[in-house]
Amino acid sequence: MNEMQEQFVAEARELVHQATDDLMAIERSGFEVERIDRIFRAFHTLKGSAGVVDLPAMGLLLHAAEDLLAAVNAKKRPVTTALVSEALQCLDQVSSWVDAYEARGALPAQAGELARSAALRLRAFLSDTTPSGAGATAQAPAWVTALVDQVSASDRSSKVLLALAYVPLPGCFFNGDDPLGLVAKIPDLLALSVEPREAWPPLVDIDPYACNLRIHAIAAATRDDLAAVFRLVPDQIEMFDVPPLAAATAADSKPATLLDDIIGCQIAMLENAQAHDNLYGRYGSAARAAANALRHFARNDLASEVEAALQRARVQQSSGPVLETLRDLTTRLVTPLASAEQGQNGAPAAGRSLRIDEARIDSLFNLSGELIVAKNGLAHLTQRVEAAVGDGDLGRNIRTATENLDRLIAEMHAAVLQLRMVPVSLLFRSFPRVVRDIALRLDKQVELTVKGTTTECDKNLVERLFEPLLHLVRNAVDHGIESPEQRRAAGKPEQAHITLEATRAGDRLAIDVRDDGRGIDPAAIRAKARERNVMAPEDIDALSDDQSIQLIFSAGLSMASAVTDISGRGVGMDVVRNTVEQLGGRTTVTSTVGAGTSVRLDLPVNVAMSQIMVVAAGGQLFGLPMDVVSETVRLTPDRVSQIKTNRGFVLRDRIVPICALAEVLSLPGRPKDAQATPLLVVVETGGKIVALEVDAINDRLDAVLKPMQGLLANARGYAGTTMTADGRVLLVLDLKELLS
Amino acid sequence: MATAETKGRRARILVVDDSSLVRLYYLSALEKAGFVVEQAINGIEATEKVLDQDFDVLIVDVNMPGMDGISFVKDLRRRNEDVAALPVLMITTEAGEQDFADARAAGANYYLVKPVSEADLIRHVSALAGWAR
Amino acid sequence: MTVRQDSGIIVLEGDCGPDDAEALLKALLAAPGADIDWSACVRLHTAAIQLILAAKSPVRGLCGNVWLRRWASSIVQH
Numbered sequence: 001m002n003e004m005q006e007q008f009v010a011e012a013r014e015l016v017h018q019a020t021d022d023l024m025a026i027e028r029s030g031f032e033v034e035r036i037d038r039i040f041r042a043f044h045t046l047k048g049s050a051g052v053v054d055l056p057a058m059g060l061l062l063h064a065a066e067d068l069l070a071a072v073n074a075k076k077r078p079v080t081t082a083l084v085s086e087a088l089q090c091l092d093q094v095s096s097w098v099d100a101y102e103a104r105g106a107l108p109a110q111a112g113e114l115a116r117s118a119a120l121r122l123r124a125f126l127s128d129t130t131p132s133g134a135g136a137t138a139q140a141p142a143w144v145t146a147l148v149d150q151v152s153a154s155d156r157s158s159k160v161l162l163a164l165a166y167v168p169l170p171g172c173f174f175n176g177d178d179p180l181g182l183v184a185k186i187p188d189l190l191a192l193s194v195e196p197r198e199a200w201p202p203l204v205d206i207d208p209y210a211c212n213l214r215i216h217a218i219a220a221a222t223r224d225d226l227a228a229v230f231r232l233v234p235d236q237i238e239m240f241d242v243p244p245l246a247a248a249t250a251a252d253s254k255p256a257t258l259l260d261d262i263i264g265c266q267i268a269m270l271e272n273a274q275a276h277d278n279l280y281g282r283y284g285s286a287a288r289a290a291a292n293a294l295r296h297f298a299r300n301d302l303a304s305e306v307e308a309a310l311q312r313a314r315v316q317q318s319s320g321p322v323l324e325t326l327r328d329l330t331t332r333l334v335t336p337l338a339s340a341e342q343g344q345n346g347a348p349a350a351g352r353s354l355r356i357d358e359a360r361i362d363s364l365f366n367l368s369g370e371l372i373v374a375k376n377g378l379a380h381l382t383q384r385v386e387a388a389v390g391d392g393d394l395g396r397n398i399r400t401a402t403e404n405l406d407r408l409i410a411e412m413h414a415a416v417l418q419l420r421m422v423p424v425s426l427l428f429r430s431f432p433r434v435v436r437d438i439a440l441r442l443d444k445q446v447e448l449t450v451k452g453t454t455t456e457c458d459k460n461l462v463e464r465l466f467e468p469l470l471h472l473v474r475n476a477v478d479h480g481i482e483s484p485e486q487r488r489a490a491g492k493p494e495q496a497h498i499t500l501e502a503t504r505a506g507d508r509l510a511i512d513v514r515d516d517g518r519g520i521d522p523a524a525i526r527a528k529a530r531e532r533n534v535m536a537p538e539d540i541d542a543l544s545d546d547q548s549i550q551l552i553f554s555a556g557l558s559m560a561s562a563v564t565d566i567s568g569r570g571v572g573m574d575v576v577r578n579t580v581e582q583l584g585g586r587t588t589v590t591s592t593v594g595a596g597t598s599v600r601l602d603l604p605v606n607v608a609m610s611q612i613m614v615v616a617a618g619g620q621l622f623g624l625p626m627d628v629v630s631e632t633v634r635l636t637p638d639r640v641s642q643i644k645t646n647r648g649f650v651l652r653d654r655i656v657p658i659c660a661l662a663e664v665l666s667l668p669g670r671p672k673d674a675q676a677t678p679l680l681v682v683v684e685t686g687g688k689i690v691a692l693e694v695d696a697i698n699d700r701l702d703a704v705l706k707p708m709q710g711l712l713a714n715a716r717g718y719a720g721t722t723m724t725a726d727g728r729v730l731l732v733l734d735l736k737e738l739l740s
Numbered sequence: 741m742a743t744a745e746t747k748g749r750r751a752r753i754l755v756v757d758d759s760s761l762v763r764l765y766y767l768s769a770l771e772k773a774g775f776v777v778e779q780a781i782n783g784i785e786a787t788e789k790v791l792d793q794d795f796d797v798l799i800v801d802v803n804m805p806g807m808d809g810i811s812f813v814k815d816l817r818r819r820n821e822d823v824a825a826l827p828v829l830m831i832t833t834e835a836g837e838q839d840f841a842d843a844r845a846a847g848a849n850y851y852l853v854k855p856v857s858e859a860d861l862i863r864h865v866s867a868l869a870g871w872a873r
Numbered sequence: 874m875t876v877r878q879d880s881g882i883i884v885l886e887g888d889c890g891p892d893d894a895e896a897l898l899k900a901l902l903a904a905p906g907a908d909i910d911w912s913a914c915v916r917l918h919t920a921a922i923q924l925i926l927a928a929k930s931p932v933r934g935l936c937g938n939v940w941l942r943r944w945a946s947s948i949v950q951h
Binding site for chain 1: 891894895897898901902905918919920922923924926927928940944947948
């Protein structure tokens with residue numbers, strides 16, 4: 001994308017967000033001059049920008065919305081929920097088109113039709129006839145189809161058309177009517193047909209003062225426009241919507257260029273192949289022909305894509321990649337990119353921000369991680385050198401130098417991490433709209449408050465937390481919040497509240513989703529858990545109320561008996577918990593029946609770095625991720641209890657089972673009686689608490705984990721690898737998998 | 741005047757048609773446009789030539805005695821060597837859907853109906869050969 | 874007078890209102906198949922246009938009225 005296009009995308013997104021916020025604000029508080037004006041100007045600017053980057057479909061839709069808002073601005077239309085919904089839907093469409101434009105430089109093939117039907121709906125809204133009214137859905141009579149042929153293809157595809165039938169009364173001349181004079185006043189007239197209403201009699205028998213005409217017209221005018229022109233003769237006219245070009249006709253029409261034609265031919269040839277007819281000759285020649293044609297028509301970039309697809313096809317020995325690429329090309333050839341020659345002189349974006357390719361930040365980030373690993377390796381070497389060289393100057397100098405290096409690298413890594421930090425507000429941005437839409441659908445009154453938006457977190461977090469958070473919010477509105485009647489009966493205000501809050505404490509980020517709804521009943525959860533056999537019955541009975549409600553995160557325990565469309569989309573509470581745990585976090589829920597529920601996501605701010613505790617077990621070193629380690633304990637023999645074959649001990653109020661890590665990993669361990677004073681690392685994961693017995697606890701590392709590769713790639717129980725200080729590969733354990 | 745260059749060299753075309761008159765017509769039109777042209781009178785001769793020399797586009801007539809155009813292209817496509825993926829412009833005598841379907845089924849990359857005008861011939865061959873304008 | 878005949882051609886000039894329809898009809902009956910010259914016409918009422926349509930008279934020249942000039946082909950036969 002060139003700079004102008006990028007500017008368009010960024011600006012469009014900003015305008016859409018701002019207009020969305022303003023629209024919801026006026027819905028709550030009614031007509032507000034400044035806001036309405038701002039909304040109108042947003043649509044107006046969007047429309048103009050769409051014209052600059054040559055996206056007529058988008059412009060068409062925005063024009064219709066702009067007209068609607070102009071009516072609101074002029075107080076010709078009240079601000080209603082229905083109107084706001086229409087405007088918001090329009091923004092949704094624009095938003096998705098902006099995404100498509102950013103990804104491919106063009107709108108999808110059906111954009112024109114979508115724009116037309118959406119604009120029709122908006123205009124119908126404007127003129128107070130609902131789309132389901134008789135006028136709009138009346139089947140356009142046959143003459144419309146015939147007359148529409150006279151309209152140029154470009155007009156047909158870029159404008160909303162109305163068809164008009166005007167049959168003047170025979171005696172209209174005596175009323176002073178000049179029918180064709182009125183027709184001359186139709187704005188944007190595109191096609192006209194004038195015929196006798198009844199067959200002409202011989203000239204000598206014609207009554208010159210009787211009107212005998214039937215007039216048909218197609219115009220790119222609104223119903224209001226036409227109604228205005230014919231306001232004195234409304235009984236003599238009839239209007240019909242002109243249906244947009246059907247998909248079939250678009251496909252039947254001749255290909256625009258030889259290039260389209262050639263590519264279409266290759267697609268047809270490949271589709272024509274018998275099943276399993278993946279001959280290199282066919283897809284190879286198709287790719288060559290297409291690539292050659294693309295180069296011939298100066299689309300070298302697309303030619304390269306086809307050639308790359310051919311390489312993939314050869315590897316896969318299948319025509320698939322070539323066929324897909326060619327199909328994809330046909331959509332992109334329809335709306336060509338705005339040529340680079342047009343948008344020059346783009347001054348670099350004024351202001352304090354710089355647009356950077358995300359991939360560059362990621363590669364810088366990876367480099368920085370590797371630098372840390374290398375630094376760790378160096379540290380060990382310098383220790384050995386110092387030991388060899390002794391305490392003299394050389395030793396001291398080496399130590400100073402490495403300490404310096406350590407510090408600089410740590411600072412650099414922190415700075416790179418900062419690059420990836422984005423404000424949490426990005427995550428929360430679309431939620432007010434979500435809450436509004438669901439609440440509307442369910443006839444509930446819910447207000448969303450968002451707090452802590454300036455808190456920052458790693459961009460990874462924002463990306464991966466969106467779905468879980470969405471589920472939590474939907475759940476809150478759907479199941480947590482009562483209907484207005486229920487709330488009234490319970491003595492609560494009809495308007496419910498949901499709060500999304502982000503707080504940061506040190507290197508932890510906490511995101512809370514709080515509602516003042518009906519709360520979670522621990523007894524009901526326990527009953528459901530028994531019913532669904534989530535755990536052994538005696539374990540369920542042993543749970544406290546607080547512990548019981550944590551069960552909502554269990555797989556197989558759905559809050560409602562029927563999975564509703566709104567929140568039952570395969571993102572269960574268990575998926576929420578798993579996603580958060582993958583990110584190194586925890587989920588907890590607190591609730592008071594009748595008062596409300598609060599779900600907390602507790603996450604490390606930086607997902608990338610892991611603190612690792614190095615332990616020895618079974619003669620080897622392993623890494624334990626610090627985020628699951630609660631504490632370490634050196635037990636005295638009297639504290640060790642034996643419960644049947646298992647050992648355990650009491651930690652504060654809980655009985656914690658003891659497992660030898662060597663045993664868990666199937667490694668030879670020290671004989672048990674030699675472990676008089678067991679060294680334990682207490683870990684908490686997946687709701688379970690376990691004490692791992694280890695031989696020794698070594699240093700801690702800040703490490704960037706590399707994923708498992710090769711033979712161990714699918715082995716369970718390993719989170720990844722990193723390097724120890726003396727350059728050995730350290731296996732870091734995934735305790736959740738290991739202990740499950 | 742631009743020469744018919746593909747990747748920096750002149751594009752090479754093989755014309756396969758049993759009529760000497762047609763071959764002469766294509767030859768003169770293509771050579772005038774700057775292509776290098778070879779000829780073959782049927783599918784068998786065409787097969788020998790493509791295995792022996794490099795070409796960028798094959799122009800193949802459907803109706804030929806001996807090995808006809810459809811059989812030739814089918815056979816070509818089944819080969820393992822690079823020649824199997826040569827772009828083929830098929831010339832058919834009829835404009836029926838079945839004829840086009842046959843050409844597609846055989847693996848032709850484009851088809852024109854006889855008689856082909858000089859302008860159309862050059863336009864299509866240039867595009868299929870990737871002649872940079 | 875907005876309707877006149879000139880060597881076998883019916884000429885329409887200026888503003889042809891509904892009252893001129895009868896005169897136009899008379900002219901058309903008197904000279905069947907005659908050309909109609911409307912290049913000096915500024916306005917043409919529907920009544921007159923209707924007669925031209927009914928008589929299938931050939932028209933010559935570009936209509937003086939801009940709108941009719943644009944849409945003439947949809948209305949009358951050239």
